[in-house]
Amino acid sequence: MTILITGMAGFIGYHLAHALASRGEDVVGIDDLNAYYPVQLKHDRLAALARDHGDRVRFVQVDIADEAALEEALAGAEIDGIVHLAAQAGVRYSIENPRAYARANLLGHLNILELARTRKTAHLVYASSSSVYGGNKELPFRVEDRVDHPVSLYAATKKADELMSESYAHLYRTPMTGLRFFTVYGPWGRPDMAPWLFTSAILEGRPIKVFNGGAMQRDFTYIDDIVNGIVAALDHPPADDRSQKAGGSVSPHAIYNIGNNRAEELGRFVDLIEAACGRPAVREMMPMQPGDVVATYADTSAIERDLGYRASTTIDVGIPRFVEWFKSTHGKYK
Incomplete structure (x- = not known):
């Protein structure tokens, strides 16, 4: 099979391409390599894929919002399934640059x-977000919850x-199949997210910004668990049998939460990064940020029931893994 991954140079896209190629799939990846965060990190992910998998993974730079360029880039490519991860990410940046979100x-x-x-694709798996819960x-x-009141344009x-x-x-x-991701972290992660921001600041002796006075919870999900869930979804397209799917559709369209099924206190999360860094954090207490939410916590019973997915990596294991990787690259991505 040949799988198209959009956003392959991104954090999740890189790990997914590695997993699919490792099990023998051919992968075509596209990405526009925009400068939302350091482009060198994206190039290094692509280089790692080329080194590990050679011709089994093919990359084409293209903007998915450019219809003509997209068609040209994929002309003649056999595509059996699509995992659509490309998007303009980030809740706070959507306040600064809303048109980027409309476009991407x-x-x-x-x-x-x-x-x-x-292309009459057998299955399209796409990335949604826990942000839709507002x-x-x-x-x-x-x-099954109503999600009619987004608190950020990204969520909308x-x-x-x-x-x-x-x-x-x-x-x-x-x-x-739509997958609502819950705070994904791990090696090769995104520089705009809390694990990277906190680790970088602690190692450099800079204060970290702790929003809402630290009274926040997140369902942190390790990247390996996320990839396992995506692959399980890709392998099990929803049937066109008029039965009700997860999320309520009677069409061949399912929506799942994909998270760790536990809400972690922000303070404990910081404690684990401190321990892995081997030095204390200077915590600067900040007010709640526009567009942010106090807590996220995934009920994963639907994806467990239908796809056999269950996250297995706690932050006690995942955070030290991330910090170890970060230390090996520290200072490279500015």
Whole structure:
């Protein structure tokens, strides 16, 4: 099989490409290599894939929001399945640059839906986000919960992606699975996320910004668990049998939470990074940030039931692994 991965130079895309190629799949990866964070990190991920897998992984630089360029880049490519990870990420950046989110997350997603439709792709797996739950108070978050009140534009675009996918699954019967990721971390991670920001600051003796006075919880999910869940989803397209799927659709469209099924206190998370770094953090208490939420916590019962997925990596194991990797690259990505 040949799997198309959008956003392959990204954090999750890199790890997924490695996993699929390791089990014998051919991978075509696309990415626009934008400068939201240091592009060298993306180039190094691609170089690692080329070193480890050679011709089994092929990369093409293209912007998914550019319909003509996307068609040209993939002309003649055999595509059996698609994992659509490319997006403009980041809750806070969506306040600064909203049009980037409309372009990548809305127009880009539509172009991938059209690609799946015209190529009659066997299955499209796409990335949604725990951000769609907004300010929901009831924990843990369930895929059956209403998600009509996003607190950031990023969250609104991800909810829109789910709705567009539902319409395409209904109209064209293309099997689709949406995955609501919960705070993914691990080696080769993103420099704009808390594990990287905190580790870098602690090692350099700079203060870390602890928002909402530290009264926050996150369902931190280690990258290996996320990849296992994506692969399980890819291998099990929802049936077009008019039965109700996870998320409520009667079309071949399922939506799952993919998380660690536990909410961790921010303070304990920082404690583990301190221990792995071997030095204390200087904690600068900050107010809540616009667009942020106090807690995330995934109910993963649906994906456990349907796909046999269950995260197995606690932050006690995952955080030291990340810090060890970070130390080996510290200072390279500025």
